Amino acid sequence: MDPRAAPPVRSSPVPLYFQAALHLQQMIADGDLPPGGRLPSEAELATRLRVTRPTVRRAVSHLVEQGVLVRRRGAGVRVVAPSVRRKADLTSLFDDLARHGGTPRTEVRGLVVGTVAADVAARSGIPEGTEVTSIERLRFAGDEPLALMTNVVPRDVLVLDAAMLREHGLYQLLRDAGGVPVTATQVVGARAATAAEAALLDEPRGAPLLTMTRTAWDDAGRLVEYGAHVYRASRYSFELDLGAGTALPVE
Incomplete structure (x- = not known):
């Protein structure tokens, strides 16, 4: 299994938000989060990734900065389609x-x-x-x-x-x-x-x-x-x- 597919590990020296961001990227690559689709809620992602909502929020913000996700007014956070x-x-x-x-x-x-x-x-x-x-x-x-x-x-x-x-x-x-x-x-x-x-x-x-x-x-x-x-x-x-x-x- 790709190590990015594993949920974040608290004992790892890699920050939890960054591990969460990598996990989300793998979900996108695997088609679990399709291009153009709306990202699940913070609460749902926190449950799936076994991290806190602030950690999810920071991971999402990181992926928005990287152009992987986009925030749309009135439409939530969505997965950006490949360029x-x-x-x-x-x-x-x-x-x-x-x-x-x-x-x-x-x-x-x-x-x-x-x-x-x-x-x-x-x-x-x-x-x-x-x-x-x-x-x-x-x-x-x-x-x-x-x-x-x-x-x-x-x-x-x-x-x-x-x-x-x-x-x-x-x-x-x-x-x-x-x-x-x-x-x-x-x-x-x-x-x-x-x-x-x-x-x-x-x-x-x-x-x-x-x-x-x-x-x-x-x-x-x-x-x-x-x-x-x-x-x-x-x-x-x-x-x-x-x-x-x-x-x-x-x-």
């Missing part, structure tokens, strides 16, 4: 979540058809006057929000509707329509969440967000999509493979 780690490849978040056993879900918050806005044309390179579909989506993993995504797709590449976007990832729809993205310019950054973004992503106002803008082209050099996304930094990271020819940030 999503995504390679910076030409894939969509929908595809990545499905590929790694997640349950992607999409809320389409807006879908507007019209000519491309001047500021978007300037940022993306989409010619002014082009008819596009502008979409805003909130992407979930199960019931947990992960990203707020805005995309602009030329209508001569793909005609979109909300039902399609709820059922499929954008890149899958582009592939099915023959607009396979093969090259892209992508910029990753960070900033603080606005009040509206924080509410949608279940984060406090001012929480750090990862940002990503991407312009993608197909093999004929046709621009197929422009995206500007924000991701919860507490739940999401980008992974990049760097080689000798890759430009590194200046420190």
